[in-house]
Amino acid sequence: MELVQDNLPPAAAFEITAEAPADIVAREALLDRAMGVNRKRKSSEKLRRGRLPAEGLVFVARDAVGRLVGTVRLWDVAVKLPISPSSGETGGGNAAALLLGPLAVDPCAKSAGIGSALMRHAIAEARRLGHGAIVLVGDEAYYGRFGFSSAATGRLAMPGPFEKHRLLALELEPGALAGAEGVIVATGRAAARLRRAAFDQSRYPRSSTAARTATSPPTCRRRPSACPA
Numbered sequence: 001m002e003l004v005q006d007n008l009p010p011a012a013a014f015e016i017t018a019e020a021p022a023d024i025v026a027r028e029a030l031l032d033r034a035m036g037v038n039r040k041r042k043s044s045e046k047l048r049r050g051r052l053p054a055e056g057l058v059f060v061a062r063d064a065v066g067r068l069v070g071t072v073r074l075w076d077v078a079v080k081l082p083i084s085p086s087s088g089e090t091g092g093g094n095a096a097a098l099l100l101g102p103l104a105v106d107p108c109a110k111s112a113g114i115g116s117a118l119m120r121h122a123i124a125e126a127r128r129l130g131h132g133a134i135v136l137v138g139d140e141a142y143y144g145r146f147g148f149s150s151a152a153t154g155r156l157a158m159p160g161p162f163e164k165h166r167l168l169a170l171e172l173e174p175g176a177l178a179g180a181e182g183v184i185v186a187t188g189r190a191a192a193r194l195r196r197a198a199f200d201q202s203r204y205p206r207s208s209t210a211a212r213t214a215t216s217p218p219t220c221r222r223r224p225s226a227c228p229a
């Protein structure tokens, strides 16, 4: 837990903690307020839907009276590495990375340093946990201050529409994304609902519609016309 008060009046003090299950409703409401209800149409959402965030990398910011005023989560993904001369015809394999987002701060608490504190905390924890790189879709004008750039993402793509110049990365280990290419894929653990159904499927094969549905790869549940391509 980190209490952040530098350069802020006492009333603007906030702290960053791991998100608790009891924070989920407030976090979702904050995301709706900060980003609008269409936020789930983003391509990044395809890498999050039906998955749990990366272990130990889910944070919230609380104000002095405990209200949730900021959120950031990171997600396990993988990128394809090129074939190296030593790997012959078998391909270069995948490199693990993290997808950061959404990052959001309550509109009433903007420009108080909460977004920056969440970013710095998330990056430090990702580094401490041994992750090699973080990718995100966002404005370099904001994320550049934390070291993110498009230098290593030129040959990477999101699994849906995205603006190329907004796909940014930070290498926590130098060269972690060297030569990375192709569509970023989700590798995170299945969320509880999917895990439970997979368990049902293994116990009661073919007997459960829910299990059959949920053991399929996560898909967009909206009507196709409303989904990003």
Ligand SMILES: CC(C)(COP(=O)(O)OP(=O)(O)OC[C@H]1O[C@@H](n2cnc3c(N)ncnc32)[C@H](O)[C@@H]1OP(=O)(O)O)[C@@H](O)C(=O)NCCC(=O)NCCS
Pocket: 034, 035, 101, 102, 103, 104, 105, 106, 109, 110, 111, 112, 113, 114, 115, 116, 117, 137, 138, 139, 141, 142
């Ligand atoms: C982006 C966001 C997380 C920043 O949080 P914050 O707590 O206000 O950020 P900080 O206080 O650390 O930094 C504020 C500074 O960043 C700047 N900034 C914020 N968003 C920016 C952007 N998209 N591009 C460039 N600068 C930006 C602000 O103008 C401010 O500049 P200043 O210090 O010169 O006044 C917040 O504005 C937000 O929740 N926005 C809506 C959701 C969103 O766009 N999330 C990011 C995409 S996932």
